[in-house]
Amino acid sequence: MTNQISPAINPEKTLDLLWTRVRQRGDLPGFSKVVTAIVGAMQGEDDREFNMTRTVLSDPTLTQRVLRLANSAMYSAFGQSINTVSKAVIVLGTETIGHLALGLKLIDGLSAASLGSSDTRSEMERAVMAGQIARQVASSTTRRDTEEVVVCSILHSLGRLMVSFYLPEQWAEVQERATSNNISENEAAHDVLGLELDEIGRLIGKRWGLPSGLVASLKEMPPRVDADASHEPLEHSEWLAAVSTMSTRCAGVLCEDDAASAEGDLAEIAENYAEMLGLDSAVVLSAVDAAQKASEDETLAQQGKQANEPEAQMSLPLGKPADSINILKRGVGDMHDEVATASTGQVMTVALETVYQGLGLSRAVAFLRNHDEGKYVARMCFGECTEEMLARLAFKDAYQPDVFHAALANDKMIFVEDAQAPGFLSKLPRWWRDELSTARSFVILPLMLNFHPVGFMYGDWDASLPPSKISQQEVVLLDELRALVVKAISYRNKNDEPAWTRTMR
Numbered sequence: 204m205t206n207q208i209s210p211a212i213n214p215e216k217t218l219d220l221l222w223t224r225v226r227q228r229g230d231l232p233g234f235s236k237v238v239t240a241i242v243g244a245m246q247g248e249d250d251r252e253f254n255m256t257r258t259v260l261s262d263p264t265l266t267q268r269v270l271r272l273a274n275s276a277m278y279s280a281f282g283q284s285i286n287t288v289s290k291a292v293i294v295l296g297t298e299t300i301g302h303l304a305l306g307l308k309l310i311d312g313l314s315a316a317s318l319g320s321s322d323t324r325s326e327m328e329r330a331v332m333a334g335q336i337a338r339q340v341a342s343s344t345t346r347r348d349t350e351e352v353v354v355c356s357i358l359h360s361l362g363r364l365m366v367s368f369y370l371p372e373q374w375a376e377v378q379e380r381a382t383s384n385n386i387s388e389n390e391a392a393h394d395v396l397g398l399e400l401d402e403i404g405r406l407i408g409k410r411w412g413l414p415s416g417l418v419a420s421l422k423e424m425p426p427r428v429d430a431d432a433s434h435e436p437l438e439h440s441e442w443l444a445a446v447s448t449m450s451t452r453c454a455g456v457l458c459e460d461d462a463a464s465a466e467g468d469l470a471e472i473a474e475n476y477a478e479m480l481g482l483d484s485a486v487v488l489s490a491v492d493a494a495q496k497a498s499e500d501e502t503l504a505q506q507g508k509q510a511n512e513p514e515a516q517m518s519l520p521l522g523k524p525a526d527s528i529n530i531l532k533r534g535v536g537d538m539h540d541e542v543a544t545a546s547t548g549q550v551m552t553v554a555l556e557t558v559y560q561g562l563g564l565s566r567a568v569a570f571l572r573n574h575d576e577g578k579y580v581a582r583m584c585f586g587e588c589t590e591e592m593l594a595r596l597a598f599k600d601a602y603q604p605d606v607f608h609a610a611l612a613n614d615k616m617i618f619v620e621d622a623q624a625p626g627f628l629s630k631l632p633r634w635w636r637d638e639l640s641t642a643r644s645f646v647i648l649p650l651m652l653n654f655h656p657v658g659f660m661y662g663d664w665d666a667s668l669p670p671s672k673i674s675q676q677e678v679v680l681l682d683e684l685r686a687l688v689v690k691a692i693s694y695r696n697k698n699d700e701p702a703w704t705r706t707m708r
Contacts (some may be wrong), residue, residue: 214397224369237308238411245301253552253583255297256289259304260585268307286533289553293545302350306334309357322367322374330360332454335497337446339490343482352446355420359447361407362400416440424448426475437479449476453491522669523563531561531680538687550691554684558662559585565665571658572600598634605632610647611656616681617647618673641665648685652692
């Protein structure tokens with residue numbers, strides 16, 4: 204005899220209650236702004252690579268983890284070390300880096316959600332394990348969408364996570380109804396909530412502004428029953444949904460079954476989905492086993508860190524790092540690799556990131572000389588710089604007796620240790636005093652092509668940071684960096700127009 208459960212309610216009421224709980228408790232992953240920035244960089248038409256680099260660099264922990272994964276064995280086929288986020292974006296592409304960043308932020312958010320109920324913790328563990336399995340499965344194919352399928356698989360349980368976290372009473376009712384009536388959770392959710400869990404997941408994905416391909420993949424993909432018949436390969440969104448469904452089901456087995464029954468259940472799932480994915484069932488099982496071992500190794504590593512020394516949280520720059528020489532060397536190395544093939548805008552982005560990270564600046568800005576308008580204008584910025592501020596950073600190229608024109612006229616790097624010194628204020632232009640007067644120290648790196656300035660890089664340290672100096676060895680590396688940017692400009696300078704004015708419009 205089945206339990207009597209309340210009849211299905213209007214789906215609009217479910218959504219109204221869900222959005223109310225979200226507003227009260229905050230987004231489950233707590234990463235909406237970052238997601239919006241990442242997705243915007245992936246989908247934007249202009250400056251996609253720079254915007255993606257800036258988005259990742261705005262989160263120092265994410266920066267470290269993106270570089271670690273970009274240099275992992277999975278991407279060793281590219282045959283080169285990656286020292287800057289800018290180069291990672293050039294080599295792997297904005298979509299791969301975007302999906303990679305989304306996956307990492309999702310895992311961070313789900314980990315934070317583990318402070319919720321035991322149901323939410325178990326759903327979080329299953330979602331993370333599904334991502335691990337999907338990564339291993341995708342790496343067993345010749346496809347180049349590994350990071351996308353990882354994100355899809357983590358998000359596959361989004362509806363379950365949202366309901367268990369925000370609507371625990373209804374979630375308990377869904378579970379009871381599914382068990383008592385021997386029906387699927389999706390069917391039970393439709394009876395209780397008026398919506399299937401998949402549909403809730405897709406609605407959340409749309410609300411977050413996730414790419415349409417990701418949202419479309421958030422659905423159950425049942426295995427084909429006529430395995431002997433010939434089939435056309437799955438379309439991309441269908442393949443993503445199939446891998447996500449398979450990975451989530453395997454993750455459920457690993458997280459819930461005992462060891463004795465897990466082996467048979469995993470074998471059945473692999474057999475059901477292998478043909479759809481274009482893989483042998485043994486390959487699928489091997490991928491699941493590799494994911495389980497990777498998860499165990501990661502757990503042990505985290506326990507070891509906690510037992511010995513807590514992992515330091517990366518923070519925003521606190522002045523020049525102790526290993527600034529090595530950071531500059533690695534960045535210059537990335538530039539050497541890309542000068543001959545990358546666009547000038549890409550090389551400029553690597554250079555600006557290298558200066559920003561290597562000197563531990565509060566902000567780093569690239570200025571371009573606009574000959575038509577007769578002025579220098581800021582075109583890209585890392586660190587403490589809003590779009591509104593960037594638009595105001597401009598000045599006439601006609602010579603004025605200030606420190607910026609002096610650097611440009613002499614093609615010499617200038618380091619100002621104390622910009623606030625009373626005797627120095629007369630050498631600072633009005634636009635700097637209006638917009639950048641919080642800086643204690645700053646550096647100017649002019650870019651000269653055929654004895655004519657084409658722009659410069661500017662970086663400063665806020666007065667709240669410890670005083671900084673620049674050593675002679677750093678000067679040598681910064682001069683080499685300047686020369687590489689100019690070399691890239693000269694390679695692509697056509698019709699007297701620097702190439703990076705075209706790439707960054």
